[in-house]
Amino acid sequence: MQVSVACSPHLYGAAKGRVQSHTNLVPTTISLKPHPPLTSTESSSNLILRCKAQPQQLLNLCTSRISSFRTGPVQCGNSSNGYTGNEGRGLREWIELVGEALSAAFPLWVTIGCVLGLFRPSCFNWVTPKLNIFGLTVIMLGMGMTLTLDDLRGALSMPREVLLGFVLQYSVMPLSGFLVSKLLNLPSHYAAGIILVGCCPGGTASNIITYLARGNVALSVIMTAASTICAVVMTPFLTTKLAGKFVTVDASGLLISTLQVVLFPVLAGAFLNQYFQPLVKLVIPLMPPMAVAAVAILCGNAIAQSSSAILISGGQVILASSLLHASGFFFGYVITRMLGLDVSSSRTISIEVGMQNSALGVVLATKHFGDPLTAVPCAVSSVIQAIFGSMLAGIWRQSIPAEMKH
Numbered sequence: 339m340q341v342s343v344a345c346s347p348h349l350y351g352a353a354k355g356r357v358q359s360h361t362n363l364v365p366t367t368i369s370l371k372p373h374p375p376l377t378s379t380e381s382s383s384n385l386i387l388r389c390k391a392q393p394q395q396l397l398n399l400c401t402s403r404i405s406s407f408r409t410g411p412v413q414c415g416n417s418s419n420g421y422t423g424n425e426g427r428g429l430r431e432w433i434e435l436v437g438e439a440l441s442a443a444f445p446l447w448v449t450i451g452c453v454l455g456l457f458r459p460s461c462f463n464w465v466t467p468k469l470n471i472f473g474l475t476v477i478m479l480g481m482g483m484t485l486t487l488d489d490l491r492g493a494l495s496m497p498r499e500v501l502l503g504f505v506l507q508y509s510v511m512p513l514s515g516f517l518v519s520k521l522l523n524l525p526s527h528y529a530a531g532i533i534l535v536g537c538c539p540g541g542t543a544s545n546i547i548t549y550l551a552r553g554n555v556a557l558s559v560i561m562t563a564a565s566t567i568c569a570v571v572m573t574p575f576l577t578t579k580l581a582g583k584f585v586t587v588d589a590s591g592l593l594i595s596t597l598q599v600v601l602f603p604v605l606a607g608a609f610l611n612q613y614f615q616p617l618v619k620l621v622i623p624l625m626p627p628m629a630v631a632a633v634a635i636l637c638g639n640a641i642a643q644s645s646s647a648i649l650i651s652g653g654q655v656i657l658a659s660s661l662l663h664a665s666g667f668f669f670g671y672v673i674t675r676m677l678g679l680d681v682s683s684s685r686t687i688s689i690e691v692g693m694q695n696s697a698l699g700v701v702l703a704t705k706h707f708g709d710p711l712t713a714v715p716c717a718v719s720s721v722i723q724a725i726f727g728s729m730l731a732g733i734w735r736q737s738i739p740a741e742m743k744h
Contacts, residue, residue, distance in 0.1 A: 444634075539695050
């Protein structure tokens with residue numbers, strides 16, 4: 339007997355597995371799961387299902403996707419309707435699969451970009467300031483395409499978590515950047531860069547890390563969107579107040595640039611997702627790998643601009659970046675747990691606070707700070723936070739929070 343699995347919304351609600359049988363040239367469709375119209379008896383070697391419904395009516399149910407399975411002695415194979423149990427993946431599915439694989443390995447690609455920038459700076463001679471801005475715009479546009487009205491409703495259903503995450507995002511990290519700069523007595527250009535990273539919003543990579551760490555992905559997306567939109571005001575204001583003690587900061591220029599490369603692309607992406615969904619569905623599989631590539635190029639180029647100076651004093655920047663992000667991950671988790679949030683939400687806020695939009699820091703530092711060395715901490719931090727976040731996700735993934743077991 340040859341069988342194929344069919345899915346149809348017409349029989350007991352959402353799509354369920356069905357088997358279409360072609361025995362003695364009499365087409366019938368029967369259900370694998372017990373259902374009022376069906377009765378079943380089981381022999382010692384075969385499962386016999388008798389269908390009380392009309393065969394022709396059931397035959398009219400159309401199959402939309404075929405999948406292979408085994409049930410007792412019955413094996414699925416080719417059916418006479420032209421579909422096969424081993425139906426190949428479509429082009430879109432392959433693109434999504436490759437995109438997800440590339441995105442999951444983003445720490446590797448960013449590290450490769452930074453290593454190339456350090457030891458082969460000429461590889462990035464083709465990168466211009468306009469390309470830097472374009473790359474960040476692509477990242478923000480892709481993030482905007484993931485936003486829907488449901489995300490806004492979700493924010494309203496989790497006001498405490500979103501508000502607490504927002505406060506920690508723009509308090510723990512900026513203050514940690516300032517204190518680390520003082521503690522290590524960093525040169526003014528490195529100090530300004532570390533503080534700028536701390537004042538940036540959450541990075542989109544945090545959504546991937548949250549998923550791997552068994553956190554609250556919906557909360558992660560909402561927090562990233564909230565901190566990114568509010569960065570239009572918060573990033574220039576905090577950077578001016580804290581980094582202004584080390585270098586001169588162009589507050590108005592920072593504000594305009596943040597509007598151009600953050601708010602407008604995010605809103606444009608959300609608009610496209612709301613009113614041009616067919617277009618979004620077409621390009622959205624390409625956005626994650628494009629974003630990863632853009633971050634790797636931005637960070638590699640920032641390193642390449644000052645490779646000789648980094649080889650001399652790079653250890654200090656690596657230490658400062660490590661302390662900054664470790665502080666964000668640690669306090670983000672401890673404070674939320676002390677305030678009574680569940681484990682899943684605490685993990686999410688920890689990751690959101692600890693991981694910054696370093697690509698934004700690179701673009702702002704390159705455009706508005708005279709010394710190119712200011713962008714170096716932003717590039718280095720992209721590698722450090724990716725490594726820390728991946729390690730943390732690996733540890734947390736071993737244990738499932740109690741609230742996710744129900």
